[in-house]
Amino acid sequence: MAIIQALREDGFDPFFYDIDGLRPSFEETERFFAERKPDVLGISAVVSTAYTYTKRLTAMVRRVSPKTRIVLGGNMAASAELLHRLAGVEICVIGEGEVVSVNLMRALQACTGGPLDYEALGQVKGLTYLDPRGEMTFTGYELSLPAKEVFKPDFTILEQFSRISNFVTDPMERSDFALDPRSHEAHRRGKKQINLVTAKGCVARCTFCHRWDKGYRPIPVDDILTRLGALIERYNVGFVQFSDENFGSDRRQTEEFIRRIKAFDILWEVGGVRVRSVDPDLLRRMKDAGCVAVYYGMETGSPRILEIMEKKATLQNNLDAARWTREAGLFTIFQMVLAMPGETPDTVAETADFLKQVTQDMPVAPRSLMSLNYIQALPGTPVYEYARHKGLIGRSLAAEEAYLMTISDIDAADDTKFLNFTDHDMLTVRSWRREIILDVVRHYYERQGHRPPPLWKFLLSRVSTAQPSSPAHPTADHHEHFRQRVIREYQTGGYFNIQRDMGYDLIVAYFWPLRRAALAMSLFRDELRRLSLGIFLEHLRDWARSHISSRKTGVPTESLRSLMTRLTPPALTPTEGAMAPLRAGR
Numbered sequence: 085m086a087i088i089q090a091l092r093e094d095g096f097d098p099f100f101y102d103i104d105g106l107r108p109s110f111e112e113t114e115r116f117f118a119e120r121k122p123d124v125l126g127i128s129a130v131v132s133t134a135y136t137y138t139k140r141l142t143a144m145v146r147r148v149s150p151k152t153r154i155v156l157g158g159n160m161a162a163s164a165e166l167l168h169r170l171a172g173v174e175i176c177v178i179g180e181g182e183v184v185s186v187n188l189m190r191a192l193q194a195c196t197g198g199p200l201d202y203e204a205l206g207q208v209k210g211l212t213y214l215d216p217r218g219e220m221t222f223t224g225y226e227l228s229l230p231a232k233e234v235f236k237p238d239f240t241i242l243e244q245f246s247r248i249s250n251f252v253t254d255p256m257e258r259s260d261f262a263l264d265p266r267s268h269e270a271h272r273r274g275k276k277q278i279n280l281v282t283a284k285g286c287v288a289r290c291t292f293c294h295r296w297d298k299g300y301r302p303i304p305v306d307d308i309l310t311r312l313g314a315l316i317e318r319y320n321v322g323f324v325q326f327s328d329e330n331f332g333s334d335r336r337q338t339e340e341f342i343r344r345i346k347a348f349d350i351l352w353e354v355g356g357v358r359v360r361s362v363d364p365d366l367l368r369r370m371k372d373a374g375c376v377a378v379y380y381g382m383e384t385g386s387p388r389i390l391e392i393m394e395k396k397a398t399l400q401n402n403l404d405a406a407r408w409t410r411e412a413g414l415f416t417i418f419q420m421v422l423a424m425p426g427e428t429p430d431t432v433a434e435t436a437d438f439l440k441q442v443t444q445d446m447p448v449a450p451r452s453l454m455s456l457n458y459i460q461a462l463p464g465t466p467v468y469e470y471a472r473h474k475g476l477i478g479r480s481l482a483a484e485e486a487y488l489m490t491i492s493d494i495d496a497a498d499d500t501k502f503l504n505f506t507d508h509d510m511l512t513v514r515s516w517r518r519e520i521i522l523d524v525v526r527h528y529y530e531r532q533g534h535r536p537p538p539l540w541k542f543l544l545s546r547v548s549t550a551q552p553s554s555p556a557h558p559t560a561d562h563h564e565h566f567r568q569r570v571i572r573e574y575q576t577g578g579y580f581n582i583q584r585d586m587g588y589d590l591i592v593a594y595f596w597p598l599r600r601a602a603l604a605m606s607l608f609r610d611e612l613r614r615l616s617l618g619i620f621l622e623h624l625r626d627w628a629r630s631h632i633s634s635r636k637t638g639v640p641t642e643s644l645r646s647l648m649t650r651l652t653p654p655a656l657t658p659t660e661g662a663m664a665p666l667r668a669g670r
Contacts, residue, residue, distance in 0.1 A: 129160035136492035162464030184210035255323035275322025385438025386431035536593035
C-alpha cells in the first residue's frame, strides 16, 4: 500500500494486482498481463522463499508483454545479481521503496518503449541494474523516511483492488484473542480485527534476520491513534494486532501510547517485543490498557547461541520476560530457532531446560505454548554468507538459485529443507525438535502431578475430538464452535490436551521407555514421505557413520557477523563490489 500511495501522491495511477491476496490461477495471471501489457511491473517480494514463483512470473510476463519493464523490491532483492542474470528482473529497488519508486518512475517515463537511460538511473538512489558492460551497479541507499511518514495505511486501496476481508478479519480466529475473557464482553461482539504498526525498524541486528531498514523509527502517538480511530469508524474495529518488529524500544513513545490507547477500549496484542524492553510494571499497565498477548523473539535457551545470533540479550533477560509476562496475565508463545551454526546437543539441552522453566507453572500444557523451527538461511544475512563460506550453498549463481528454489514456498513445519550447520547428521538434528517437546511435556506433567487416565480413555478422547461437527450445529455458529474448541485445547491441560505430530501425549504418558524408537520411526516415516529414496538413503548412511565416528567441521563461538566480516574476501570485480553491501545487510 505504501508504494501505491507514494506513486498516487506524485501523480501516477498504479494498478494493484494482489496475487497474494486474490490467489488467481497462473492461467488467470497470464491473461491479466497479456491483456493489460503494463509499461512497468513492480513485484513486491517480501521474502526470498518466493523465488520460484517470482521467476516463473517474470518469464511469463516477458513472453506475453515483452516491452514491460520488470522491477522487484523487498528482501528478495538481496539476491540482486541472481535476479538480474537468471530471473529476468531488470531493476531491483533496494531498501525502503516509497521515495525510490517515485524517482524510478520519473526516470523510466523518459525512456518508455526504448532502451534504459543509464545516466538517469544512476541518479536514483536505491537501485541495482546491469550496466551496458554487464556489470551490476548499486546506486547506494536512499535516505530513510521521517517517522511521521512511515506506514500511513489507506485501506480503501485494498477495498478497490483486493479482498478487504483478508485484512479486516474475525478476531475469534486467533487463539490469543479467543482465550481472553474480555474478548467476549457484550459490547465487543461483532467487532473486527486489523493490523497496524507503532514503529518501523529494529534496534538489534540478529545474524539470521534480513532487513533493509537501518535504525528504529517510532511513529508519533498522535498519528497512530488518528489512523486507528479512522479504521475503528470505517470497519467497526475492536481488536488490533500491532505487528511491530520491536514494540516498546522507545520507552517515551510506549508510555504515551499505553496511557492514551486505553480510552479506545480495544483489545490488542503486540507481535514483536525485545525481552529487554519490558518490566513487570510496564506489562501490568499494558494489560490494563487492553493488551492480550506479547510475543518475543527469545530464540534459544543457550547463552552461547544468543551470542552467535547477536541477540544483545541474556538468558536471564529471557527468563525474566517470560515470568513477568505470565504474572501480568498476558498470553505468549515461546518461539525458538534450532540448528544455528554452533548448535550442539549441549545447547539443545539448554533450550529444553529453558522451556521447562518457563512453562512448568503454566495453567495449560506446554505443547500449545512452544514454536520450534529450524534456522532458514536467507540472503542478506550473516547466516547465509556463513553457509556460502562453508560450502553448504555453492558460490556460483546457479548454485544460489538452486538453494532458493529448494526453500521456495516452504512450510515452517517442514524440517527437511534447512541447511545443517552442525557437526551432527541430519536425522539427529531433525530429532532435536521432537526430543525437546517430549522432554518439556514430560517435565510439565511430572511437575503438575498429573496422573494419566487408563489408556482406553485417552484413545477414546482422541477419537472423539477428531469427529466432525454435528449436523445439528448450524454453519452460522462456526466462530463460536471455533472459540470453544480453542478454549478446550488450551485450557484442558493434563493428558487430554490435544497434541499433534507424533502423538506426544501418548508417548509421554504410556510409552516413555520407548520414546527413542518412536522418535526414530517418526523420522524415518517423514523422510520416506517427503524425500526421494536417494536422499533418504544418504541421510541414513550419514546417521550410521555418525554413530561410528563424529565429524568435526568447526563451529563458531562468536557473532556470525564478526566472523564473516573477518572471513569475507575483498571484492575483485565491480559486480562483487556492488553486491557486497547487499550481502552484508544493514
